[in-house]
Amino acid sequence: MARPAPLSGFPEWLPAERIVENHVLDTVREVFELHGFAGIETRAVEPVEQLLSKGETSKEIYLLSRLQASEDARSDKQLGLHFDLTVPFARYVVENAGKLTFPFKRYQIQKVWRGERPQDGRFREFVQADIDVVGQGSLPYHFEVELPLIMAEALGRLSEIGLPPVKVLVNNRKVAEGFYRGLGLDAVEETLRAVDKLDKIGPSAVATAIQQDAGATDAQARACLDLAAISGSDAAVLDDVLALAQRTGVSHPLLDEGIAELRSLLVAAARRAPGTIVADMKIARGLDYYTGSVYETVLVGHEELGSICSGGRYDTLASDGKQSYPGVGLSIGVTRVVSRLLSANLTSATRSVPTAVLVAVLDEAHRESSDVVAEQLRARGISAETSPDAAKFGKQIRYADRRGIPFVWFPAGSDADGNSTRHQVKDIRSGEQVDAEPAAWSPPPADLRPGVLPAVQD
Amino acid sequence: MARPAPLSGFPEWLPAERIVENHVLDTVREVFELHGFAGIETRAVEPVEQLLSKGETSKEIYLLSRLQASEDARSDKQLGLHFDLTVPFARYVVENAGKLTFPFKRYQIQKVWRGERPQDGRFREFVQADIDVVGQGSLPYHFEVELPLIMAEALGRLSEIGLPPVKVLVNNRKVAEGFYRGLGLDAVEETLRAVDKLDKIGPSAVATAIQQDAGATDAQARACLDLAAISGSDAAVLDDVLALAQRTGVSHPLLDEGIAELRSLLVAAARRAPGTIVADMKIARGLDYYTGSVYETVLVGHEELGSICSGGRYDTLASDGKQSYPGVGLSIGVTRVVSRLLSANLTSATRSVPTAVLVAVLDEAHRESSDVVAEQLRARGISAETSPDAAKFGKQIRYADRRGIPFVWFPAGSDADGNSTRHQVKDIRSGEQVDAEPAAWSPPPADLRPGVLPAVQD
Numbered sequence: 053m054a055r056p057a058p059l060s061g062f063p064e065w066l067p068a069e070r071i072v073e074n075h076v077l078d079t080v081r082e083v084f085e086l087h088g089f090a091g092i093e094t095r096a097v098e099p100v101e102q103l104l105s106k107g108e109t110s111k112e113i114y115l116l117s118r119l120q121a122s123e124d125a126r127s128d129k130q131l132g133l134h135f136d137l138t139v140p141f142a143r144y145v146v147e148n149a150g151k152l153t154f155p156f157k158r159y160q161i162q163k164v165w166r167g168e169r170p171q172d173g174r175f176r177e178f179v180q181a182d183i184d185v186v187g188q189g190s191l192p193y194h195f196e197v198e199l200p201l202i203m204a205e206a207l208g209r210l211s212e213i214g215l216p217p218v219k220v221l222v223n224n225r226k227v228a229e230g231f232y233r234g235l236g237l238d239a240v241e242e243t244l245r246a247v248d249k250l251d252k253i254g255p256s257a258v259a260t261a262i263q264q265d266a267g268a269t270d271a272q273a274r275a276c277l278d279l280a281a282i283s284g285s286d287a288a289v290l291d292d293v294l295a296l297a298q299r300t301g302v303s304h305p306l307l308d309e310g311i312a313e314l315r316s317l318l319v320a321a322a323r324r325a326p327g328t329i330v331a332d333m334k335i336a337r338g339l340d341y342y343t344g345s346v347y348e349t350v351l352v353g354h355e356e357l358g359s360i361c362s363g364g365r366y367d368t369l370a371s372d373g374k375q376s377y378p379g380v381g382l383s384i385g386v387t388r389v390v391s392r393l394l395s396a397n398l399t400s401a402t403r404s405v406p407t408a409v410l411v412a413v414l415d416e417a418h419r420e421s422s423d424v425v426a427e428q429l430r431a432r433g434i435s436a437e438t439s440p441d442a443a444k445f446g447k448q449i450r451y452a453d454r455r456g457i458p459f460v461w462f463p464a465g466s467d468a469d470g471n472s473t474r475h476q477v478k479d480i481r482s483g484e485q486v487d488a489e490p491a492a493w494s495p496p497p498a499d500l501r502p503g504v505l506p507a508v509q510d
Numbered sequence: 511m512a513r514p515a516p517l518s519g520f521p522e523w524l525p526a527e528r529i530v531e532n533h534v535l536d537t538v539r540e541v542f543e544l545h546g547f548a549g550i551e552t553r554a555v556e557p558v559e560q561l562l563s564k565g566e567t568s569k570e571i572y573l574l575s576r577l578q579a580s581e582d583a584r585s586d587k588q589l590g591l592h593f594d595l596t597v598p599f600a601r602y603v604v605e606n607a608g609k610l611t612f613p614f615k616r617y618q619i620q621k622v623w624r625g626e627r628p629q630d631g632r633f634r635e636f637v638q639a640d641i642d643v644v645g646q647g648s649l650p651y652h653f654e655v656e657l658p659l660i661m662a663e664a665l666g667r668l669s670e671i672g673l674p675p676v677k678v679l680v681n682n683r684k685v686a687e688g689f690y691r692g693l694g695l696d697a698v699e700e701t702l703r704a705v706d707k708l709d710k711i712g713p714s715a716v717a718t719a720i721q722q723d724a725g726a727t728d729a730q731a732r733a734c735l736d737l738a739a740i741s742g743s744d745a746a747v748l749d750d751v752l753a754l755a756q757r758t759g760v761s762h763p764l765l766d767e768g769i770a771e772l773r774s775l776l777v778a779a780a781r782r783a784p785g786t787i788v789a790d791m792k793i794a795r796g797l798d799y800y801t802g803s804v805y806e807t808v809l810v811g812h813e814e815l816g817s818i819c820s821g822g823r824y825d826t827l828a829s830d831g832k833q834s835y836p837g838v839g840l841s842i843g844v845t846r847v848v849s850r851l852l853s854a855n856l857t858s859a860t861r862s863v864p865t866a867v868l869v870a871v872l873d874e875a876h877r878e879s880s881d882v883v884a885e886q887l888r889a890r891g892i893s894a895e896t897s898p899d900a901a902k903f904g905k906q907i908r909y910a911d912r913r914g915i916p917f918v919w920f921p922a923g924s925d926a927d928g929n930s931t932r933h934q935v936k937d938i939r940s941g942e943q944v945d946a947e948p949a950a951w952s953p954p955p956a957d958l959r960p961g962v963l964p965a966v967q968d
Contacts, residue, residue: 055830056605059587062555064602066609067548067616074549086888088865088895090525091532095635096554096621097520100577112577118625119558119571119590129517132577144522147514151524153912155898157863158525163554167576177553192899194877320878324885372513405615407546419652420778427782430544437546440613441650454611 061170062177068404073390075504080181083206084159094140097131112166133165137182142370154188173357173388184381191378196345197317203382204325214398214506217352223335224314230307239266248336275300280334287318289331343367402503403456408495409436410452411461428490458499519628520635526862531848533962538639541664542617552598555589570624591623595640600828612646631815631846642839649836654803655775661840662783672856672964675810681793682772688765697724706794733758738792745776747789801825860961861914867894868910869919886948916957
């Protein structure tokens with residue numbers, strides 16, 4: 053084949069980059085499991101009518117067809133690749149409701165596909181890492197407090213490998229809806245959609261949109277913008293909202309409920325993740341199924357990348373007709389995070405292979421004795437491989453060096469004069485070479501596996 | 511939504527089943543990394559012409575189209591979902607050759623898709639776990655010895671969770687081709703394709719096929735069947751091949767080369783995995799790109815399931831015109847293995863959630879003190895969750911019981927008479943309840959994570 057070119061929007065990593073991605077995946081999985089979330093995977097495909105039933109993402113769906121569909125295949129349902137993990141999860145919950153225990157807490161780490169135009173941080177194939185809690189019939193509010201804190205903990209752990217701090221921006225649809233209705237504005241969806249564009253089109257265009265699409269007066273539109281301008285990381289921000297409501301004569305039970313919910317989130321966040329959670333009244337989220345808390349997350353210093361972890365509370369995503377399954381969840385855009393870690397040189401792996409020790413081969417007739425050394429090391433959890441060929445030792449050391457393998461092992465044998473020699477292991481970084489026993493020697497813990505470290509900034 | 515039905519051929523696991531699958535995936539990944547294989551992932555899609563260029567699998571490909579393809583999309587390449595991990599890996603190697611070091615050893619664990627008719631053990635979406643070694647220009651034979659032994663080690667480790675023993679069946683295309691050519695039969699592909707059907711259609715139909723498709727005489731066809739009938743797990747089997755060659759007057763340098771290669775594999779296997787590797791002269795593999803060793807693997811007692819780990823040596827899969835990239839690799843059919851572990855009740859998980867401790871909540875006003883206990887446990891690597899509600903303790907214990915969570919924690923507080931109480935933890939299996947400190951107590955190691963154990967057979 054001719055040298056193939058990459059496909060735009062379908063990122064692939066080199067081995068050392070994949071070590072960074074795996075570290076991110078292992079870290080978030082560990083945090084999710086520490087919090088009691090069970091891992092599931094759903095199939096990559098859903099019937100298209102299932103995918104189309106949710107929101108405005110239909111244009112992004114990849115449809116499937118079989119290259120040589122036969123008669124029996126014509127009756128197959130039209131399938132598409134899932135574009136997120138929330139819609140398949142909702143289907144999984146309804147399909148398996150009789151076999152699950154509620155509230156059901158699950159994490160799910162999988163690829164998703166969207167036929168969007170690729171941009172920086174926006175891909176056609178990418179990995180998401182989701183957590184959701186779903187109840188049967190009802191779901192207590194406290195999960196809306198816990199879940200963003202779990203995501204803040206998972207992303208916070210990645211500071212060890214160079215991820216900048218995150219800010220989780222939270223809002224509550226009840227605050228916005230209660231405020232709009234208290235103002236006399238009942239076109240809530242239209243108003244939220246306009247406010248959601250604030251960062252893109254600016255306040256005066258948003259005001260115009262609220263007036264045109266939601267039928268607001270100039271004063272109502274200004275009040276909506278005033279609300280959207282409120283943000284802050286402690287409960288005092290809610291006093292700003294209350295003051296605005298008083299000034300504009302707004303009062304609505306939904307507003308009170310939303311403020312009480314936001315307050316308990318901010319109080320818990322002040323203890324568990326001080327400074328990480330920011331109440332931001334302009335966060336509205338594009339999708340229309342959120343009914344309570346909504347979340348977006350920015351990387352400090354990389355805000356232009358967009359949200360790296362979003363979600364919210366949904367009361368109506370899943371239902372089987374008899375029973376509703378309200379839930380709350382967030383989704384990390386793993387590929388967006390990893391691509392930024394790599395492209396901005398924030399993080400790197402200490403080597404491109406898991407191997408800690410290359411066992412040298414004197415000549416092909418002695419390959420087995422080298423294999424035995426490697427087996428003894430592996431039996432104690434030390435990644436080891438036998439040299440691919442019996443080239444001169446200098447060449448075998450260069451093999452290790454090119455991959456970042458820190459140690460080369462020289463098996464016991466006999467030298468050119470027929471004198472027996474002992475096992476020796478060489479740290480090829482320092483050049484230090486010492487006697488060692490294959491059944492006892494271990495590398496320093498830091499060399500056992502590839503490290504993933506913050507890159508040294510110039 | 512109405513209760514959705516599963517899609518045939520697209521398996522999904524319940525949480526406790528997914529714990530079994532994750533254990534299998536973690537185990538094989540650990541073995542691959544111990545042997546120095548670097549993990550990569552390729553995108554799920556390839557240009558269709560790339561997928562079509564290899565063998566006879568074209569009919570099984572799923573093509574992609576965008577639901578609302580716009581003008582700019584018309585010029586996009588036609589994409590399809592990959593049907594294995596070998597073809598994408600070959601493309602990855604050629605695409606990134608300048609950034610990789612050779613021989614390049616990689617593992618790859620991903621889903622693949624085939625539009626085949628679903629059957630027991632045969633799916634439309636399934637997970638494969640592959641290892642391959644690829645050289646630039648050349649690749650030493652010893653990798654053809656090492657790779658099946660690594661797979662035997664990975665699958666052998668799964669005996670801990672109830673996987674039956676495996677037999678890796680090996681053959682060498684050079685033996686068959688050398689023997690056929692020595693017989694005067696130059697239609698090697700046709701003969702191999704006929705022999706490959708031996709188990710399905712029986713010897714007399716194979717003999718007829720060899721005569722019709724490969725133009726063989728009756729005597730030649732019988733000799734091919736005699737060769738295919740030879741199998742055994744030690745090097746003595748090669749004496750049978752040599753005796754057959756002598757009896758039928760066959761001599762060919764390729765036959766000698768193949769026998770020498772097989773011999774060194776069987777000698778190494780006798781030391782490293784006695785009884786696991788079986789030379790079987792009827793293994794031919796459907797795909798036409800293998801040029802040396804070929805491998806299939808059966809689960810002892812479940813032979814009708816078909817091969818659970820197959821592969822071989824390929825000299826010509828990847829090339830960029832200037833350079834060839836010969837390789838050898840095997841692929842575990844993870845979904846086939848896991849579905850059998852589950853459907854035959856060979857294995858089960860001890861619980862359906864990672865949680866080791868449920869921290870009870872006295873009342874909602876005291877939720878925070880329960881959260882603090884859970885945080886202290888998690889800080890020491892113990893999976894803990896706070897009870898979703900402040901129901902009666904009996905109900906909270908049933909919450910734990912239904913999920914298999916072994917311990918329930920009762921935080922310090924005060925009882926109904928206002929006397930202060932100490933932290934206590936209850937093993938809900940034995941009923942034993944003891945005082946404990948959140949900063950010091952740990953569960954027994956066996957309870958720390960969900961266990962994956964061989965099921966007790968009746």
